[in-house]
Amino acid sequence: MVTSVKIVTQVKLLPEAGQAAALRSTLRTVNELANWVADVAFxxxxxxxxxxxxxxxxxLKAQGLGAQAAQHVIKKVRDAYTTLHANLLxxxxxxxxxxxxxxxxxxxIAFRPQAAQPYDDRCLSWQYDQQTVSIWTTAGRIKNVRFACSAGALKTLQQYRKGESDLIERDGIFYLVAVCxxxxAVPYEPDGIIGVDLGIVNIATTSTGYQAAGRRLNRYRKRQLALRSKLQKKRTRSAERRLKERRSREARHVKNTNHVIAKTIVTEAERTSAGIALEELKGIRQRVRLRKPQRVTLHSWAFAQLADFIVYKARRAGVPLVYVDPAYTSQMCCECGHTDKRNRVDQxxxxxxxxxxxxxxxxxxxHNIAxxxxxxxxxxxxxxVPATP
Structure with a gap:
C-alpha cells in the first residue's frame, strides 16, 4: 500500500481589476454569512x-450563494467550532x-473579512498549461484568472493536487492554497543514524557536525519584540496595523529559516544514506521550568514547526526517521555513558x-540521540522480522 503525505502549495493570483473586485466582494460576503451561521450555531x-x-x-441560498458555496460556509463554521471544543477539552x-x-x-466564533474560503473542484478548476483558474464568485463564475508560482510548485500541482483549495486575501493580494x-518514497535501510539536537541558542545540531546557530535569528526576534512593545503602547489604528504586519513578517522569517534548516538536514541524510533521529519533544513547555525572562524565548520558538518540517521532508525523500526519549541526553557522556547533571557545565x-x-x-x-x-x-x-519456526 502506497502512503502519501499531505502538503499545501500556495500560488499567487494575478487578477485584473474587475476580477479582483469580484474576488474581494466574494470573500467579504461569504465571511459575513459565516459570522451569521456562527451566531446561529452559538x-x-x-x-x-x-x-x-x-x-x-x-x-444562505436566498442570499445568493450557490449550493456548493453554501455547504462550504456551513462546514467552515462547524469545523471552527469543532476546533474550539477540542482546544477547550x-x-x-x-x-x-x-x-x-x-x-x-x-x-x-468570528471570521475576518479576508478569512479563507474553501473551494472544491465544482467551484474551482485549474488550467495548468495556461496558468489560469476558473473560479466561482458572487458575481458569477470568472475565467482566465492568472496565477504565478515556481516551476516546482506548478509540477506538484499538476501531479498531486487533490481535494479542496482555499482562497485567501493577504495585504490586498489574493492567494490559492491547494492541498497536494x-x-x-519507500524508506531505505540506513547506513547509520544522524542525531538531531534542537535548541534555542543553536537551533539544530547534528551528530555529523552541522550546526544551525540561532544567534542571528534570536537577535532578530528580540529586536521585533522591542519594536512591537513600542507599537503596543501607542494604541492607535496605524500602530495595530503595523503590529499585524510585523507579526506576519516575523512568522514568515522564522518559517523560512526552519525550512532551510530542515532541508539541509534531510539532504545530508539522503546523500549519506543515513536515517534521522529526533527527540520526542511533546509537552516540553509543560515540563521545562524557566525564569520569567527566558519564558518568552521558549514559548515563542517554533519547536514543533521545525520538527514537522524535518519529518515531512524525510518522508518525501524516503529517509528513515525515528523518535527517541530526550531524557538526560544533555547530561550523559556520549563516550562512556556516565550521567550527571554537573557534566553540563554551561550552555x-x-x-x-x-x-x-x-x-x-x-x-x-x-551523539546520544544518534x-x-x-x-x-x-x-x-x-x-x-517473522519468527523462525
Missing amino acids: AHDVPREYELRKHTYAH GGNLGKPGSKRRIKAESKP EVPE GLFICRNRGVVAHADRNAS ARGAVVWTAGRESR
Missing part, C-alpha cells in the same frame, strides 16, 4: 453539521474559569566527570 448550540444545515442552508485555552477560556466560550497528496560546554571528556554540549547530546536512534531502529526492524 445561539442554538447546534452540535452537528447536518442540524446546522437545516437552520441555515435556505437563508485539551486545556489549550486555560483552565475552567480562566479569563481566556471564559472569553472563548462566551461569544460566537505526495506519495511517500555550550560539556565535561564528563568520569573520564574528563570535553565536548560541545549540543554536539554531545546529538545512539538511541540506532537502538530504536534496530529494535523496530527486528520486531518486523
